Amino acid sequence: MAVSTDNNPRSKRRGAEAPFADQYRDWLRTMLLIRHFEERAGEAYSIGQIGGFCHLYTGQEAVAVGTISALRSDDYIVSAYREHGQALARGMTPNSIMAELFGKATGCSKGKGGSMHLFDFAKGFMGGHGIVGGQIPLGAGFAWAAKYRKTDQVSLTYFGEAAANIGSFHEALNMAGLWKLPAIFVIENNGYGMGTAVKRAAAITDLYLRAASYGMPGVEVDGQDVVAVRQAMDAAVARARAGEGPTLLDIRCFRYVGHSMSDAASGTYRSKEELDASRMRDPIALLEARMRDLDLLDDATLAAMDAEVIAEVAASVVFAEESPDPDPSELWTDVYAPEGQ
Amino acid sequence: MAVITYRDALNQALREEMQRDGDVFLMGEEVAEYNGAYKVSKGLLEEFGPMRVVDTPIAELGFAGIGVGAAMVGLKPVIEMMTWNFALLAIDQIVNAAAKVRYMSGGQIGCPIVVRGPGGAALQLGAQHSQAFESWYAHIPGLKVVMPATPADAKGLLKSAIRDPNPVVFIEGEMLYNLKGEVPEGEYLIPLGKADIKRAGNDVTIICHSKTVAPALNAAKSLADEGIDAEVIDLRTIRPLDEAAILASVAKTHRCVVAEEGWAFAGVGAQVVDLIQREAFNDLDAPVLRVTQADVPMPYNKHLEKAAKADAGKISAAVRRVCYKD
Ligand SMILES: Cc1ncc(C[n+]2csc(CCOP(=O)(O)OP(=O)(O)O)c2C)c(N)n1
Numbered sequence: 001m002a003v004s005t006d007n008n009p010r011s012k013r014r015g016a017e018a019p020f021a022d023q024y025r026d027w028l029r030t031m032l033l034i035r036h037f038e039e040r041a042g043e044a045y046s047i048g049q050i051g052g053f054c055h056l057y058t059g060q061e062a063v064a065v066g067t068i069s070a071l072r073s074d075d076y077i078v079s080a081y082r083e084h085g086q087a088l089a090r091g092m093t094p095n096s097i098m099a100e101l102f103g104k105a106t107g108c109s110k111g112k113g114g115s116m117h118l119f120d121f122a123k124g125f126m127g128g129h130g131i132v133g134g135q136i137p138l139g140a141g142f143a144w145a146a147k148y149r150k151t152d153q154v155s156l157t158y159f160g161e162a163a164a165n166i167g168s169f170h171e172a173l174n175m176a177g178l179w180k181l182p183a184i185f186v187i188e189n190n191g192y193g194m195g196t197a198v199k200r201a202a203a204i205t206d207l208y209l210r211a212a213s214y215g216m217p218g219v220e221v222d223g224q225d226v227v228a229v230r231q232a233m234d235a236a237v238a239r240a241r242a243g244e245g246p247t248l249l250d251i252r253c254f255r256y257v258g259h260s261m262s263d264a265a266s267g268t269y270r271s272k273e274e275l276d277a278s279r280m281r282d283p284i285a286l287l288e289a290r291m292r293d294l295d296l297l298d299d300a301t302l303a304a305m306d307a308e309v310i311a312e313v314a315a316s317v318v319f320a321e322e323s324p325d326p327d328p329s330e331l332w333t334d335v336y337a338p339e340g341q
Numbered sequence: 342m343a344v345i346t347y348r349d350a351l352n353q354a355l356r357e358e359m360q361r362d363g364d365v366f367l368m369g370e371e372v373a374e375y376n377g378a379y380k381v382s383k384g385l386l387e388e389f390g391p392m393r394v395v396d397t398p399i400a401e402l403g404f405a406g407i408g409v410g411a412a413m414v415g416l417k418p419v420i421e422m423m424t425w426n427f428a429l430l431a432i433d434q435i436v437n438a439a440a441k442v443r444y445m446s447g448g449q450i451g452c453p454i455v456v457r458g459p460g461g462a463a464l465q466l467g468a469q470h471s472q473a474f475e476s477w478y479a480h481i482p483g484l485k486v487v488m489p490a491t492p493a494d495a496k497g498l499l500k501s502a503i504r505d506p507n508p509v510v511f512i513e514g515e516m517l518y519n520l521k522g523e524v525p526e527g528e529y530l531i532p533l534g535k536a537d538i539k540r541a542g543n544d545v546t547i548i549c550h551s552k553t554v555a556p557a558l559n560a561a562k563s564l565a566d567e568g569i570d571a572e573v574i575d576l577r578t579i580r581p582l583d584e585a586a587i588l589a590s591v592a593k594t595h596r597c598v599v600a601e602e603g604w605a606f607a608g609v610g611a612q613v614v615d616l617i618q619r620e621a622f623n624d625l626d627a628p629v630l631r632v633t634q635a636d637v638p639m640p641y642n643k644h645l646e647k648a649a650k651a652d653a654g655k656i657s658a659a660v661r662r663v664c665y666k667d
Contacts, residue, residue, distance in 0.1 A: 117446070121449040134438060139410065145416050334448035
């Protein structure tokens with residue numbers, strides 16, 4: 001495939017010449033779905049339909065879509081607690097995710113996981129995990145299993161830039177590099193771990209440089225641009241499948257909302273100006289512009305697509321509302337494997 | 342039957358399970374080229390190669406997590422902790438990931454991992470190297486906790502642990518590796534969750550596990566000379582606890598002493614006492630007593646260390662008290 005290195009979406013390129021042009025429509029739809037899903041999740045949270053912690057993904061859509069679109073259906077994905085968007089990008093249904101957020105029996109984890117613990121084993125979605133960095137060795141473990149079984153599956157692990165400071169990051173990346181595991185480690189570098197800016201927590205703020213310590217390439221990626229994310233991911237996947245080992249992607253992005261629902265989007269640890277500036281390069285708007293440039297999108301198509309995902313999300317809320325709570329007996333199931341398994 | 346050491350019994354169990362199931366692999370510090378810090382994995386690298394017997398860096402959290410990940414997608418890792426003291430660094434992966442993933446995923450994803458290695462005190466290793474942590478893991482729903490006291494139990498229980506679809510914390514006795522005993526050859530399994538009557542008796546029940554089994558048996562022998570006929574029950578598996586075996590014995594003897602290597606506070610014995618007072622209160626002729634390590638970090642000095650440890654003398658003394666012979 002001829003991949004253009006021209007990243008300027010304003011240059012006039014015709015459909016076939018632009019990288020991934022045939023996928024843009026799907027990507028845009030998924031990014032819109034994530035955006036609207038998170039808006040509705042936020043509303044549902046504010047009226048008490050969703051409990052506990054709820055960490056929204058708004059603003060980071062290009063990261064999930066750009067990375068996951070490069071994977072095969074038998075590859076593995078593992079993430080932290082900010083994983084609704086990735087679960088949607090992986091093709092888990094809004095119904096199964098919204099129902100999980102509502103704690104219902106129809107949720108992807110039977111209502112026992114919640115916002116932070118979305119799982120779909122059949123889709124290789126190996127969970128959202130709530131301990132910062134705890135999922136990083138797990139991702140290396142899936143890669144280990146792929147290498148052990150001599151499949152050419154890859155394992156994609158997401159975590160925030162704050163998680164890159166915890167011991168599990170260093171231990172897992174060191175072993176992944178040492179053993180050339182087919183792993184891709186994605187730092188979703190949104191600049192803040194809760195209220196702590198990266199420069200207040202990391203001795204070096206260019207986190208991709210850390211890859212050098214673990215014998216793997218480290219790549220800085222523009223996380224607002226889904227095409228840039230996808231191109232970086234393609235290179236990482238190719239390396240992993242070829243047995244050349246892991247890659248660390250430092251994907252710069254921005255979360256539009258607070259760390260969790262209890263936290264304001266701006267005004268405390270980051271300024272309104274900073275937030276507004278980031279919104280100037282909105283990942284969805286950037287993709288829209290790219291598509292319009294290629295005559296792949298017009299107002300009517302966009303409006304129809306938008307209406308479609310809004311309806312899909314609305315339906316998921318209805319589905320979640322109408323779904324039953326788990327049977328009380330479910331309290332006691334799934335602690336151990338059923339006898340005889 | 343062959344008489345072999347506890348160490349070799351574990352080695353046989355690993356070898357046989359690795360031969361029978363290609364999904365089983367061993368990973369940990371020094372397990373491969375060095376043949377294991379305690380030589381449990383001797384010869385396995387030679388037989389199975391470096392993908393199945395894997396030396397790791399000193400990174401307990403990291404390699405435990407790699408094992409948990411591999412288990413989540415269906416492999417059967419055996420993760421060796423050089424000792425359970427160092428496994429404290431990995432406890433996040435064992436407790437927050439391995440034990441929870443089945444529940445959090447609504448039953449979709451299991452974790453058939455065994456984390457194993459020596460626990461408890463050896464001799465004069467000081468406070469950081471002499472700790473019994475079974476109550477920590479037994480506290481966690483989702484984990485099984487297994488602690489063999491004899492070579493035969495070591496083999497039969499490790500084979501069952503490797504085949505178990507749940508995460509199993511398998512704690513070997515650091516002082517037991519050279520213990521010899523008869524071990525059946527070939528396919529030989531002991532079910533998890535079944536206690537063993539190591540000595541039958543009528544007057545008092547001594548509940549013990551792992552390193553307190555031998556002192557309990559020694560105590561029983563000397564008590565027999567005093568006319569006290571003790572029954573010694575080896576729990577073998579701490580979780581699930583064989584409640585039926587404990588209650589049956591107490592119903593027979595009406596008296597009980599619980600001996601364990603760990604600290605008393607919130608220890609395994611506390612759970613056993615709770616069970617007995619709830620379910621067998623009317624069977625009891627005396628309060629249940631516990632023999633444990635002194636509630637202090639383990640001292641280095643050998644006299645202080647001996648004073649801190651549970652031993653046969655302390656078990657005998659407790660038995661005499663519950664028999665009102667003191
Ligand atoms: C080990 C651990 N320490 C602290 C927390 C509390 N905590 C949850 S999220 C978070 C910030 C993490 O930020 P980052 O990794 O950058 O991810 P982001 O939220 O930006 O997606 C903290 C401190 C935790 N869950 N786990």
